[in-house]
Amino acid sequence: MKVGVPKEIKTHEYRVGLTPGAVREYVAAGHSVVVETNAGAGIGATDDNYRKAGATILDSTHEVFASSEMIIKVKEPQPSEWTQLRENQILFTYLHLAPDPEQAKGLLKSGCTAIAYETVTDAHGGLPLLAPMSEVAGRLAIEAAGSALKRYAGGRGLLIGGVPGVQPARIVVIGGGVVGTHAARMAAGLGAEVTILDQSIPRLRELDELFEGRVRTRFSTIDAVEEEVFAADVVVGAVLVPGASAPKLVSRGMLSSMRKGSVIVDVAIDQGGCFETSRPTTHADPTYEVDGVIHYCVANMPGAVPLTSSQALNNATLPFGLALANKGFAAVLENPHLRAGLNVYRGRLTYRAVAESLGLPFSPIEQAAA
Ligand SMILES: NC(=O)C1=CN([C@@H]2O[C@H](COP(=O)(O)OP(=O)(O)OC[C@H]3O[C@@H](n4cnc5c(N)ncnc54)[C@H](O)[C@@H]3O)[C@@H](O)[C@H]2O)C=CC1
Ligand SMILES: CC(=O)C(=O)O
Ligand SMILES: [Mg+2]
Numbered sequence: 001m002k003v004g005v006p007k008e009i010k011t012h013e014y015r016v017g018l019t020p021g022a023v024r025e026y027v028a029a030g031h032s033v034v035v036e037t038n039a040g041a042g043i044g045a046t047d048d049n050y051r052k053a054g055a056t057i058l059d060s061t062h063e064v065f066a067s068s069e070m071i072i073k074v075k076e077p078q079p080s081e082w083t084q085l086r087e088n089q090i091l092f093t094y095l096h097l098a099p100d101p102e103q104a105k106g107l108l109k110s111g112c113t114a115i116a117y118e119t120v121t122d123a124h125g126g127l128p129l130l131a132p133m134s135e136v137a138g139r140l141a142i143e144a145a146g147s148a149l150k151r152y153a154g155g156r157g158l159l160i161g162g163v164p165g166v167q168p169a170r171i172v173v174i175g176g177g178v179v180g181t182h183a184a185r186m187a188a189g190l191g192a193e194v195t196i197l198d199q200s201i202p203r204l205r206e207l208d209e210l211f212e213g214r215v216r217t218r219f220s221t222i223d224a225v226e227e228e229v230f231a232a233d234v235v236v237g238a239v240l241v242p243g244a245s246a247p248k249l250v251s252r253g254m255l256s257s258m259r260k261g262s263v264i265v266d267v268a269i270d271q272g273g274c275f276e277t278s279r280p281t282t283h284a285d286p287t288y289e290v291d292g293v294i295h296y297c298v299a300n301m302p303g304a305v306p307l308t309s310s311q312a313l314n315n316a317t318l319p320f321g322l323a324l325a326n327k328g329f330a331a332v333l334e335n336p337h338l339r340a341g342l343n344v345y346r347g348r349l350t351y352r353a354v355a356e357s358l359g360l361p362f363s364p365i366e367q368a369a370a
Contacts, residue, residue, distance in 0.1 A: 001032075001069050001070055001328065002031070002032050002034070002067060002069045003026055003031055003033045003034070003068060003072060003325055004033075004035075004064040004065065004067065004070070004071050004072070005023075005033065005035045005064065005071075006036045006064045006065065006071065006073060006081065007036045007037075007041075007061065008039075008073065008074050008303075009078055009081070010075045010282075010300055010303070011282040012283035012284055012303060012304065013042075013300050013303040014041075014042025014043065014303055014304075015042065015043070015302065015303055015306045015310045015313065016039050016040045016043055016045070016306070016310050017039075017071075017073045017074055017093065018072055018314065019043065019310055020049045020050050020052070020055075021053070021314070022314040022317075022318055022321075023035065023050060023053040023054060023055045024053040024054060025318060025322065026321070027054030028054075029325065029326065031325045032056070033053075033054065033056070034055065034057075034058050034063070034067055034068060035047075035050045035055045035056070035057055035058070035064070036057075036058055036059075036060070036061055036063075036064045037057050037058065037059055042306045042310075043306050043310050043311075044307070061080075061081070061084070065081070065085065068089070069088070069090065069328075070089070070090040070092060070321075070324060070325060071085070071089065071090070071091050072317070072321055073091070073092070073093035073094075074093060074094065074303075074310075074313065075094055076094055076095050076096055076097075076100065076103055077103065077106070079102075079106065082103060082106035082107055082109075083106065083110070085107070085110035085111075085112040086110060086112060087110070087111030087346060088111075088112075089112045089113070090112070090113045090115065090328070091107070091112050091114040091115065092117070092320075093114075093116070093117060094116060094117045094133075094270075095107075095114060095116035095343055096116075096270045096299075097116070097243075097343055097344075097349075097354045097358065098244055098271055098272060098353065098354050098358065099245050099246075099270075099271060099272030099273075101358055104349070104358055104360070108344060108347050108348070112344065113342070113344065114342075114343050114345075115338065115341040115343070116342075116343045117129035117130060117313075118130045118242070118243075119242055119341050119354075120320060120337055120341035121336075121337045121340040122337055123337070127178075128316050128337075129313075129316050129317055129320065131178050131316070132309075132312035132315065132316050133302045133313060134179040134182070134267075135178055135179075136301070136302040136305060136308060136309050136312065137267050137301040137302055138178060138180065138181065138182025138183040138184075138186070138236075138238065139182045139183070139185075139186050140304065140305070141179070141186075141236045141238075141265045141296075141301070142160070142171070142186035142187050142192075142236075144286070144296045144301070145169075145171070145236070145265050145296070146160050146190075148265075148294045148296055149233065149261070149263055149294075153287070153294070154261065154287070154294050155261045155262075155263060155294055156259065156261030156262060157261070158233055158261075160191065160192050161191025161192060162191060167193075169192045169193070169234055170192070170195075170231055170232050170233050170234070171183075171187040171192045171193065171194050171195075171233065171234040171235075172195050172196075172197065172228045172229065172236070173187070173194065173195070173235075173236045173238055174198075174220065174225065174235065174236065174237055174238060174239055174250070174274060175197070175198060175268070176197070176198035176200070176203050176204065176207050176238075177203070177238065177239075177240060179240075179268075180196055180198070180236070180238040181196075181207065181210070183236045183238060183265075183267075184196050184211065184215050185211075188211065188214050188215055192234075194214075194215045194216065195215070195216040195218055195228055196215055196216070197218050197224055197225060198217070198219075198220055199219065204217040204219065220249070225249050225254065226257075229250055229254045229257065229258060230257045230258065232258065232262065233259070233262050233263070234262065234263045235250065235258075235262075235263075235264045235265075235275075236264075236265045237264065237265065237266040237267055237268045237269075237273060237275055237278070238268060239268055239274050240268060240271060241271075241353065242353065243352070243354045244357050245357040246268040246273055246274045247274060248274060248275070248276050249275075250264070250274060250275040250276065251276050252276045252290075252291070255276070255277055255290065255291055255293055258291075258292075258293050261292065261293075262294070263293070263296065264278075264295050264296070265297075266296070267301065269281075269297040269298070269299050270299045275295070277290040277291075277293075277295065278295060278297045279295075281296070281297045281298050282298060282299075282300075283298055283300070283304055320337075320338055320341075323338065324338070332365075333365075333369070345365060345368045346368065348363035349361065349363065350362070350363055350364065350365045350368050
């Protein structure tokens with residue numbers, strides 16, 4: 001198959017869809033790979049590194065889209081990208097369509113087949129192509145909170161771990177999945193007082209065992225969220241209902257009960273965010289304030305550490321991408337985990353939670369492909 005890798009164009013997005021090492025795997029499997037010039041600059045990979053791995057370098061995004069049967073990216077296509085997609089072309093990347101009707105319209109209109117990294121599943125009920133970036137974002141969430149808590153940044157002027165004899169920060173994590181676990185690990189490691197809320201009791205049990213009492217767990221109800229948010233210095237939003245818009249768990253009223261200079265980090269912003277007051281921000285201007293509370297809502301947090309992130313992402317996407325390159329759309333039909341990633345097929349929405357969140361018709365793939 002002809003595989004194409006454009007340079008990412010979202011603000012301060014430095015990751016790349018295929019690393020030179022991954023290109024080498026595709027070429028070894030008999031595929032041809034074209035890469036846009038400078039696509040790997042953010043990870044220090046030169047055009048020559050890609051040539052040595054077997055890729056052909058093209059000068060423009062347009063040439064990459066025009067000459068490829070499958071486009072492999074990192075971030076959801078931007079308007080100038082979705083207009084270049086076409087029927088019979090496979091797009092393999094993060095999409096986060098539920099809160100993004102414009103992109104959904106663009107992809108539907110293009111006629112392409114779009115497989116979203118974030119809804120591909122594994123045999124253990126996990127999301128293997130989301131997990132590595134959730135690990136990164138969970139860890140970064142505490143770094144972001146630490147920066148925002150600094151006085152010159154508008155924060156309360158609190159050191160996350162405190163010092164002997166002085167209270168550390170109270171950090172509340174809503175959603176105890178991959179992001180939540182990694183955020184809690186970083187926060188606890190720095191010496192914060194950490195509470196994780198989740199609505200899954202089995203998950204809370206696992207977390208209790210994992211952290212051996214170092215982190216408090218609490219069943220997530222409206223009351224519990226209200227009490228914890230009120231007392232928190234930092235709240236990390238880390239809930240997910242796969243494919244769907246994030247539930248708004250923290251209302252404006254709850255937010256305004258927080259002390260001035262407290263911080264929220266809404267990692268779930270790529271699915272619309274779980275705070276009523278969240279809106280997406282970028283690495284160029286990551287924070288804003290509502291009711292005296294600093295909001296950090298960057299939708300591509302892992303893009304800030306592209307060396308770590310591109311490698312972690314490529315490790316996870318490689319077997320799925322190779323299956324698509326080897327078999328084309330047949331790979332989607334025969335592999336239920338890849339099929340779970342299918343969001344758009346030739347003008348139809350094939351993922352129920354996405355269609356429901358957007359208020360658009362849902363077509364099961366059996367119907368759409370008939
Ligand atoms: N902003 C960014 O750059 C990034 C954002 N993310 C996003 O972070 C979010 C979390 O991802 P993961 O941790 O991988 O998901 P996950 O599926 O591992 O964990 C989600 C957790 O939320 C819990 N949950 C669901 N509804 C809840 C509710 N109403 N109350 C309390 N808990 C609830 C689930 O039980 C689960 O434990 C997703 O939206 C993901 O796309 C991930 C990576 C980067
Ligand atoms: C998961 C996601 O949205 C990201 O890594 O940017
Ligand atoms: Mg994102």
